[in-house]
Amino acid sequence: MSITKEDAALALECERRIINAWPSLSTLIVGDWVLRFANGYSGRANAATPLSHGAELDDTMLDLIEELYRADGLQPCIRLTPLVAPATRDAVLARGYRVKDASFGMIAPLDGVPVAGEGELQIEARPEAEWIAGVAAQQSGVKTHAGNLAAIVEKVRLPAAFATWLIEGEAVAFGMGVAERGMAEIGLICVDPGHRGKGLGRSIVTGLMGWAGAMGCHSAYLQVEQTNAVANKLYRNLGFRELYAYETRILE
Secondary structure, three states, X not given: OOOOHHHHHHHHHHHHHHHHHOOOOEEEEXXXXXXEEOOOOOOHHHOEEEOOOOEOOOHHHHHHHHHHHHHOOOOOEEEEOOOEOHHHHHHHHHOOOEEEEEEEEEEEEOOOOXXXXXXXXXXXXXXXXXXXXXXXXXXXXXXXXXXXXXHHHOOOOOOEEEEEEEEOOEEEEEEEEEXXXXXXXXXXXXXXXXXXXXXXHHHHXXXXXXXXXXXXXXXXXXXEEOOOHHHHHHHHHOOOEEEEEEEEEEXX
């Protein structure tokens, strides 16, 4: 998808905030890039991400990235966002990096979004053990590792909301939000399979949007896989629009 100058500036604002909203366990700065490591839990926290427009990687830097990730037992992983210089994108592809997943960055205004009232939605400022266990139970593959999830979310230092939706006291849906300088990321939206199709994902997202508005944020942003038709439809219906597209590529 093409991107305007204004949207490119917004994409940079989102990408820089994501580093704080979804921390990794360790980071390295290499030129205009941040290299992140988190025991392989999630793509974003275990990838090289550009943090400026026209971000470049030469052969020496690419060699270093590959060496560092392999030394950590991880496949070299690079996020190709609109911030990447075209020549660098070509160089990454020439080395044989394949698409792991393709995602959209989406954004929505928060004007007029109501604050959620008391009731089934429970929001905590810190991630409780029950929240971590509940989220991990709804994941698959490496993301079922509650310890690695806890290690990431417990590093959040900005104002945060760890949301749980309860039905008769049972936690059946989860999500989180992190606010920074007028914008809030929303993520980790998951619903117990036995309770899907009841609008609980929508309830969690709108609850987090209301929280973000109450925190003084003017916009909410999120990232979603391009192939997740259900989630993309939900977010569009809630006022989110596609801001930019990106690929996460790995070298096997």
